Amino acid sequence: MAEEKTPNSRPIIDVRGVWKRFGSAEVLKGIDLQIKKSEVTCIIGPSGSGKSTLLRCIAFLEEYSEGEIYIEGELLGFSLENGGRRRVSDAEVDRVRRNVGFVFQQFNLWPHMSALENVAMPLKLSRGMPREEAARRARAMLEKVGLGHRTQAYPSQLSGGQQQRVGIARALAMEPHIMLFDEPTSALDPELVGEVLQVMRDLASEGMTMAVVTHEMGFAAQVADTVMFIDHGIIAASGSPNEVFRENQNSRLRQFLQNYFERNVFWQGSEGAAAP
């Protein structure tokens, strides 16, 4: 895994002063963040605070209105020329984000293809990989997420947790340097959340660089190197899980965490136990 030539090498993701507007609505208001190799960053925050928008800007699924986003040192989506910026071609966008994988809340599998085809098709189409090799790689990826026995199943024949694991395998097959997850377990029945989080834990321990928008505070507390709290389009708090969950006294953050704990309390005892 380790191929670090320079210690303290440049961040994989470097977001500088990014603003995003939808018409007159300002959704991101000057976001700065860096994600370094092998780091896990969890992004938390209230609904509508701009978490998805931020992640989608980093993937260039959304054009940011202002600022700069660098992926492994390359400016994403635009070229800077005499003071202004110009949108580059789709092919150029693809080139810069070729090492970025994205996992969606709604899985977004292609329903007319089997699990195997979902993973193999992009390898054939965008990497020009021969059919046999693509199928072999796809099978290996599905095995990695515990679905070696369901390669021929169509998405509609799989549970939500299994579908999301196919989604993860599909992104992993492209050998990304960073994986972005937008609420990967929010569409799942509670008993299926664990299997997806386990796959993500394994990835993190293998050294995958990850940015995860999540409402799973337990996961963030255990796995994240950095937790960021986004509120009204700005990063209102950021730091280690301990700093953010226990030390930081930002009132909006405390309120947010308080709401979370109250929602997840399931036993009214002296301890006031909370779900993970």
Place this chain on the structure above:
Amino acid sequence: MTFNLAILTDNWRDLLDGMVLTVLIWAGGTVMGLAIGLMVAVVQLLTNRWIAAPLNVYVAVMRGTPFLIQLFIIYYGGPFFGLDLTPMVAGVAGLALYGGAYFSEIFRAGFVSVPPGQIEAARMMGISRLAIVRHVQLPQMLVIILPALANMTVLLSKETAVLSVITVNELTSVVQSIGSTTFAFAETLLFLALVYWAFLEIVTAAARRLEKRVGRFMLRTQN
């Protein structure tokens, strides 16, 4: 006057010729129309509005004016623009342009029916927009739009009759001339109706079989 089917058997040669010609025009117009419709819809989908604008005008004009007028303009107006077409070529081209406008609208609705998230997922995997159309959108939307495509194809079979006005000897014009010389309108018109009805049945049956094939992945949803 009695119902005399001999009229049909006596003229079977002319009727057969007319029918063959009708089927050729229909098949040619439909295949070319589908190609035009698909290309127009894809260009509208993938390019900016300045390129799409003339195509929108084309679609609006073809849908907003009678096919008869369009044929007249292509055939009789063509020479003014240096387009000297035979009746047959003008007719098939006219039918293709007319059908293409409707087909493009059907394809356009089909493209929209595929959830955008699936396209985003494909874009994140570095798949080009055109390859997404081919591998993600078309295979899924085909199930949905097949009935509409089949319906339009049947409508085009009936529009072939309009080609008689630019002297193409297709089935309707053959039947008309037999009718007007023998006055056996009932027999000839019944025959004509039966033939177009057969076209309808053939297309519908073909569409149903195709639907089952391209829709296999949807049937599995039910278990």
